[in-house]
Amino acid sequence: MYIHLGLGVVVREEDVIGIFDLENTTVSAVTRDYLKRAQQENLVEDVCYDLPRSIVVCRDYISGERVYITQIAPATLLKRSRAEIGGIPFRKHGGHAGRKE
Template identity: 30%
Template sequence: MFIHLGGEKIIRAAELIAIFDLSMEKTSKISKQFISHAEKEKKIEMIGEEDSKSLVVTINKIYYSPISSSTLKKRAHQLWMN
């Protein structure tokens, strides 16, 4: 099963760890440190040209997605319910 994150990016559902609203990145000290570490490790990928709305954490990368976290969570939930 796969989840479309926006643009041309699709990931395997099994790789998904978490989906966050992008506002979380700005309000949490721990999340800022987490993102900073991922940037140093070159494990961040921006999807498309649009403004990012969510942060998708997978086993190997962190994606900035132009799709809202609620929409991505619905997509993921639908996969697990089928």
């Protein structure tokens, strides 16, 4: 399965390492340092034409990793995926296991 990140960029779902909310994660100095290093190593690809909302870290078979900056909200990206984290189906609070939402 593939996940559309914006501007025609799609990634294989199994290559996604993490999806992070840009506003919340960039508060941390560790995250800022990670993004700075990734930019210096040309691993960051901006796939948005509007206000960025998410960071998507993916496995890349050439460089080892790729970081995408996208305008799509993390929750939307998760819904576009199979919505499983570590083999456990993702569900909203109050949802029922086994029920698709």
